[in-house]
Amino acid sequence: xxxxxxxxDLHLSAERPTALRLFLRFLRERAVQAERLYILGDLxxxxxxxxxxxxxxxxxxxxxRELTDAGVGVLLQRGNRDFLLGRRFCxxxxxxxxxxxxxxxxxxxxxxLMHGDLLCSDDHxxxxxxxRLRNPFVQWLFLCKSLDRRRAMAADxxxxxxxxxxTKSADLMDVNDHTVRDYMLRHTVARLIHGHTHRPAVHRLxxxxxxxxxxxxxxxxxTTAPYLEASPTGCTPSSFPAPGTLYPPAL
Amino acid sequence: xxxxxxxxxxxxxxxxxxxxPKTVENFLDYVREGFYDGTVxxxxxxxxxxxxxxxxxxxxxxxxxxxIENEAKNGLKNTAGAVAMARTMQPHxxxxxxxxxxxxxxxLDHPGQDGWGYCVFGRVVEGMEVVDRIKTVATGSRHGxxxxxxxxxVIEQAVIND
Numbered sequence: 001x002x003x004x005x006x007x008x009d010l011h012l013s014a015e016r017p018t019a020l021r022l023f024l025r026f027l028r029e030r031a032v033q034a035e036r037l038y039i040l041g042d043l044x045x046x047x048x049x050x051x052x053x054x055x056x057x058x059x060x061x062x063x064x065r066e067l068t069d070a071g072v073g074v075l076l077q078r079g080n081r082d083f084l085l086g087r088r089f090c091x092x093x094x095x096x097x098x099x100x101x102x103x104x105x106x107x108x109x110x111x112x113l114m115h116g117d118l119l120c121s122d123d124h125x126x127x128x129x130x131x132r133l134r135n136p137f138v139q140w141l142f143l144c145k146s147l148d149r150r151r152a153m154a155a156d157x158x159x160x161x162x163x164x165x166x167t168k169s170a171d172l173m174d175v176n177d178h179t180v181r182d183y184m185l186r187h188t189v190a191r192l193i194h195g196h197t198h199r200p201a202v203h204r205l206x207x208x209x210x211x212x213x214x215x216x217x218x219x220x221x222x223t224t225a226p227y228l229e230a231s232p233t234g235c236t237p238s239s240f241p242a243p244g245t246l247y248p249p250a251l
Numbered sequence: 252x253x254x255x256x257x258x259x260x261x262x263x264x265x266x267x268x269x270x271x272p273k274t275v276e277n278f279l280d281y282v283r284e285g286f287y288d289g290t291v292x293x294x295x296x297x298x299x300x301x302x303x304x305x306x307x308x309x310x311x312x313x314x315x316x317x318x319i320e321n322e323a324k325n326g327l328k329n330t331a332g333a334v335a336m337a338r339t340m341q342p343h344x345x346x347x348x349x350x351x352x353x354x355x356x357x358x359l360d361h362p363g364q365d366g367w368g369y370c371v372f373g374r375v376v377e378g379m380e381v382v383d384r385i386k387t388v389a390t391g392s393r394h395g396x397x398x399x400x401x402x403x404x405v406i407e408q409a410v411i412n413d
Contacts, residue, residue: 029396223340236314239339241396247338248350248359248369250299 002107005031006228008040008115008195009219011081014055016045018222022240024063026225030240032070034229040195040217041079041100041115046158048150049143050088061092068094077102079196080117083133084143103187107232112189116196116216119175119183123168129161174199175214181205184212191235193217193228200226200237252376253282256408257292259384262351263377263412264334270325271372274336274345277319278372279411281347286313287409294398297386298354301404302337305348308403310396315346323361327371330355332382334373342367351375353386 012020031037043060053061068074074095078085090097101114121127132138142150165173174197184192190212200218204211215235218226225240255262268275281287281304292303293310306312321342329335333352336345342365350369352359361368375382385404393399 247340248300248302248335248356249364250296 002232003034004036004038004106004230005034006038006040006113006193006217006230007220007225008077008079008217009042009198010039011042011045011219012056012060013045016222017055019220020056020059022220022222022225024059026227026240027063027067030227031067031072034072036073036075037067038075038077038098038113038193039095040077040113040193041117042081042195043076043079044082044085046154047082047084048147048154049084050086050092052147052151061089064093064095075102077113077115079115080130084139101183101187103189106191106230109191110187110189111191111193112184112187114183114192114194116175116194119179119194120173120197121176121179123172125164173197177205180214181207184214191215193235195219202235202237252412253279253373254410254412255287255406256410257381257385257404257406259404260381261378262375262381264373265376266334266373267327267371270327271322271370273320274322274370274372277316277345278336278349280316282409282411285409286315286347287406290406292385292400292404292406293396294350295386295388295390295400295404296398299356300350300352300354301382301385302348302350303404303406305337305346308405310393310399313347318344318346321345321367321370322372323363323368323370325361325370328355329357329359329369329371332375332379333371334375335359335369335371338369340365345370351382353382 010023012023064074075098076095077098077100098113101112103110103112117130184207190207190210193215195217197216198219199216201216203214205214215228217228227238227240229236229238253264253266266275287304289307290304290313291306291308292301293306294302329352331352331354334349337348337350338345358364359369363369388404389401390398391401
């Protein structure tokens with residue numbers, strides 16, 4: 001069936017086994033019916049290198065491998081949490097890495113895919129940290145350390161980033177409208193799909209007289225998996241499990 | 252009254268617009284537009300309920316209109332033969348799917364387990380033996396859903412009879 005699914009911001013971690021089970025179910029029961037699955041960043045809450053094969057890495061790799069073996073194309077964008085996902089992960093899972101931004105042809109409509117953190121340009125502190133963390137030399141230095149050391153460093157980084165976020169205003173952590181326009185005009189698209197902000201919505205905007213759409217994907221929790229279905233007829237936000245297949249609950 | 256025509260026979264529902272006005276209107280809107288024609292009872296649990304009105308055979312979901320307000324606080328009870336709206340875990344999320352209780356399910360009555368419960372809006376007045384036949388069909392996991400009849404139980408047509 002000509003259908004592509006988009007997800008982001010699952011933030012899978014060893015601490016959230018229920019969310020991991022939901023993701024594996026989503027792959028086996030929903031994604032397998034689609035032609036392609038796009039993961040637009042932050043699949044993991046942290047990624048310290050492709051050599052990490054502990055929970056949830058091992059389970060996710062096996063689940064994605066099963067899906068790609070079944071013939072579903074999986075395209076993966078790195079997020080601000082799992083920006084170290086690399087070629088070995090892709091080789092193990094059969095996923096293809098996407099750049100950020102990535103311009104694709106989605107059933108005839110040029111569409112820009114981004115994780116979304118690049119759009120939050122008002123947060124200068126974050127953008128500075130981002131530039132440093134994406135520096136290949138900084139990444140190489142990090143990857144040279146032992147897994148235990150990296151794990152400790154990542155935990156420390158997350159703690160500090162959590163503290164920093166607590167003091168930032170909500171506006172600062174949302175996208176900058178000018179930046180959105182810039183990206184869309186530069187890539188000549190009338191549709192942008194991104195995650196990161198955890199503010200799922202479909203925004204309409206005027207782009208030099210053209211009505212454009214910015215679709216923001218939702219973040220996952222332990223019970224609900226929001227995703228976007230795209231087909232030749234358009235894009236529809238949906239969620240897994242499908243409504244009405246569990247409720248009313250049987251005793 | 253609304254008649255659901257199935258291969259197993261007709262099920263006649265009497266709707267209670269007095270106690271569940273918005274829910275009944277919503278249900279009738281779907282009936283009028285032919286929404287239920289060709290949908291299936293996709294979730295059948297003997298001893299609990301039979302649920303349908305949202306999927307075509309093959310567990311293909313149908314596009315619904317917006318969700319409606321939950322009118323479960325209307326005093327009507329989820330007893331055997333009572334028809335109520337299915338929904339997601341969100342209280343005000345019912346759209347088209349409904350279910351027919353095949354046993355007394357007091358735990359679904361307002362306030363239920365989640366502070367809202369499931370809104371009863373009618374009852375089966377004819378064809379309960381049809382419901383009883385449907386509830387015993389063989390079920391299994393299909394397309395990732397549980398308790399799906401192995402052979403489709405199709406609602407061929409839903410019609411309003413005065």
